[in-house]
Amino acid sequence: MKRVPAVAWTGLIWLVLLTMPYWMRAVGGYTELASRVLVLGLAAMSLNFLLGFTGVLSFGHAAYFGLGAYGAAMTIKYIAPSTPLGILVGVATGTLAAMVIGALIARLRGVYFAMVTIAFGQVFYFIAFRWNSVTGGDDGVTGWKRQALDLGLAKIDLLGNDKAFYYFILACFAIAVTLMWLLLRSPFGRTLLAIRENERRARFLGVPVERHIWLSFVISCCFVSLAGTLYALLNNFTDPRALRWDQSGNFVIMAVLGGMRSFWGPLIGAAIFVVLQDYVSSHTENWMSFIGLFFVLVVLFFPRGVLGILRRKGMA
Amino acid sequence: MSLLVVENATRRFGSLVAVDAVSMSVAPGELRAIIGPNGAGKTTFFNLISGFFPPTSGRILFSGTDVTRLSPERRVGMGMARTFQITEIFPELTARENLRIAVEVASGLRRSPWLRGHANAQIRERIEVLLDMGGLTPKADRLVGELPHGDQRTAEIMMALALKPRLLLLDEPTAGMGDQETHDITQLIRKLHKDQQLTIVLIEHDMRVVFHLADRITVLAEGAVLGEGTPNEIARDERVQAAYLGKAA
Numbered sequence: 001m002k003r004v005p006a007v008a009w010t011g012l013i014w015l016v017l018l019t020m021p022y023w024m025r026a027v028g029g030y031t032e033l034a035s036r037v038l039v040l041g042l043a044a045m046s047l048n049f050l051l052g053f054t055g056v057l058s059f060g061h062a063a064y065f066g067l068g069a070y071g072a073a074m075t076i077k078y079i080a081p082s083t084p085l086g087i088l089v090g091v092a093t094g095t096l097a098a099m100v101i102g103a104l105i106a107r108l109r110g111v112y113f114a115m116v117t118i119a120f121g122q123v124f125y126f127i128a129f130r131w132n133s134v135t136g137g138d139d140g141v142t143g144w145k146r147q148a149l150d151l152g153l154a155k156i157d158l159l160g161n162d163k164a165f166y167y168f169i170l171a172c173f174a175i176a177v178t179l180m181w182l183l184l185r186s187p188f189g190r191t192l193l194a195i196r197e198n199e200r201r202a203r204f205l206g207v208p209v210e211r212h213i214w215l216s217f218v219i220s221c222c223f224v225s226l227a228g229t230l231y232a233l234l235n236n237f238t239d240p241r242a243l244r245w246d247q248s249g250n251f252v253i254m255a256v257l258g259g260m261r262s263f264w265g266p267l268i269g270a271a272i273f274v275v276l277q278d279y280v281s282s283h284t285e286n287w288m289s290f291i292g293l294f295f296v297l298v299v300l301f302f303p304r305g306v307l308g309i310l311r312r313k314g315m316a
Numbered sequence: 317m318s319l320l321v322v323e324n325a326t327r328r329f330g331s332l333v334a335v336d337a338v339s340m341s342v343a344p345g346e347l348r349a350i351i352g353p354n355g356a357g358k359t360t361f362f363n364l365i366s367g368f369f370p371p372t373s374g375r376i377l378f379s380g381t382d383v384t385r386l387s388p389e390r391r392v393g394m395g396m397a398r399t400f401q402i403t404e405i406f407p408e409l410t411a412r413e414n415l416r417i418a419v420e421v422a423s424g425l426r427r428s429p430w431l432r433g434h435a436n437a438q439i440r441e442r443i444e445v446l447l448d449m450g451g452l453t454p455k456a457d458r459l460v461g462e463l464p465h466g467d468q469r470t471a472e473i474m475m476a477l478a479l480k481p482r483l484l485l486l487d488e489p490t491a492g493m494g495d496q497e498t499h500d501i502t503q504l505i506r507k508l509h510k511d512q513q514l515t516i517v518l519i520e521h522d523m524r525v526v527f528h529l530a531d532r533i534t535v536l537a538e539g540a541v542l543g544e545g546t547p548n549e550i551a552r553d554e555r556v557q558a559a560y561l562g563k564a565a
């Protein structure tokens with residue numbers, strides 16, 4: 001389909017991602033910043049699977065991001081010091097919660113869907129915040145660290161070697177993003193576009209719309225909880241802010257900023273977001289108002305997001 | 317046996333009785349036209365048949381099965397396809413993509429996360445046949461929302477046909493079309509009916525089209541059946557003339 005990224009774009013983006021740790025310093029960044037771009041980019045792209053390619057706005061994706069983060073953190077801290085197991089448990093927790101909640105809300109549309117996703121998100125936030133004895137409450141889950149990756153033949157030090165950890169994240173990112181890309185190009189993916197474009201027509205072609213929205217929601221949440229697990233690993237820490245509503249809002253901002261009709265747009269949006277946050281917050285406390293201003297300008301003048309502008313210039 | 321049987325279907329909206337105890341049965345291979353003044357309840361009747369909403373009372377049977385409470389997508393699965401009075405397509409996708417979605421869903425691939433080369437080849441072929449049948453081949457790669465109105469309506473009909481329906485419901489297929497487009501669509505419908513023995517129910521205001529195509533005509537007025545018969549019988553029916561044809565002429 002037309003909106004699937006051109007080969008050139010895809011190649012360029014992979015090239016940038018593959019080399020990022022080697023030139024980050026030269027442009028005033030650091031490897032952890034690059035890792036943040038990947039992790040939040042994955043979260044925004046996962047959200048966009050639902051938002052941009054199914055046409056359903058969730059304002060509560062931080063819940064699944066946070067469940068992933070808590071799942072990974074608590075597994076490594078309490079159950080077994082294994083990074084892959086932490087990721088597995090985190091993703092399973094987030095996905096399972098999405099299956100249940102998705103089934104409850106797949107009938108809702110538009111602003112009602114968005115409101116209910118916020119509400120469920122806040123439920124998880126308050127559980128994490130209040131249930132001190134288990135979640136550590138406001139202080140979060142501390143006192144654990146991501147573990148080396150044991151591949152049998154070799155051990156990869158993810159903790160001390162931040163480049164190695166970056167490439168570990170990139171590998172997870174690549175798997176997730178490739179799966180999403182393949183899904184969107186499949187007959188199933190096209191039924192999601194159909195729902196976005198015209199729900200009534202989709203239904204009267206024989207697509208069980210609610211079931212497909214549910215599937216899309218679960219897939220989206222599965223990948224966002226993967227991003228959540230990586231986020232906890234990156235910080236060696238997680239706290240209730242990972243699943244608060246403003247985190248959900250940030251994902252939406254990233255997706256819209258970068259361009260929610262394009263596959264890579266949310267990654268670009270996340271990069272802008274992370275870099276602005278890093279740069280502006282070192283100068284002023286009010287970094288969010290800069291993001292806000294930038295967001296409003298983009299939405300007003302370039303409703304298709306940053307990638308939408310580049311795309312039009314490059315291809316028209 | 318009738319392909320479609322409607323028994324005493326009634327639909328109320330508050331105090332308004334939009335469809336009032338309407339019964340109708342359509343034989344396989346028949347082309348039935350439904351006519352009636354604006355607000356007669358024709359579209360509402362279609363909505364009951366296709367499952368857009370359930371009737372307040374009454375029953376709908378499709379090839380012998382009671383479908384009254386079935387979802388629209390289940391009815392589509394059983395072979396019922398429809399178009400809408402106001403075109404319902406995927407405007408920001410190309411004509412070819414619109415048809416691809418319809419063909420893939422019809423091929424039972426809607427949940428498939430991949431597409432094998434062989435299946436894809438068959439799907440492509442089917443898309444091209446449909447594009448050609450609708451005269452859309454030269455415009456296949458343009459966004460369907462940017463095509464002329466007539467082409468959009470044709471695209472919607474082709475999407476319905478992609479489902480290989482046993483019953484095709486068309487709500488004013490020629491609405492808003494120019495003379496040439498009306499002629500083309502009429503020819504297409506006639507061909508589907510004559511060559512493929514497709515069972516069609518269509519709502520239509522254009523009497524030339526109705527009398528050219530229909531095997532039988534059902535006249536609705538104020539939600540109720542005013543008359544039913546062959547085009548000749550309807551043309552002679554005085555009540556119908558008084559209520560509808562007279563005014564239209």
Ligand SMILES: Nc1ncnc2c1ncn2[C@@H]1O[C@H](COP(=O)(O)OP(=O)(O)OP(=O)(O)O)[C@@H](O)[C@H]1O
Binds near residue numbers: 334355360
């Ligand atoms: N969803 C609805 N809610 C309330 N009233 C409705 C609804 N749908 C239709 N009606 C009413 O039912 C009556 C029949 O409408 P319907 O659209 O079925 O007429 P129609 O015969 O298709 O007319 P037209 O030739 O103008 O398309 C009208 O009075 C209309 O206002």
Ligand SMILES: [Mg+2]
Binds near residue numbers: 358359401
């Ligand atoms: Mg109507």
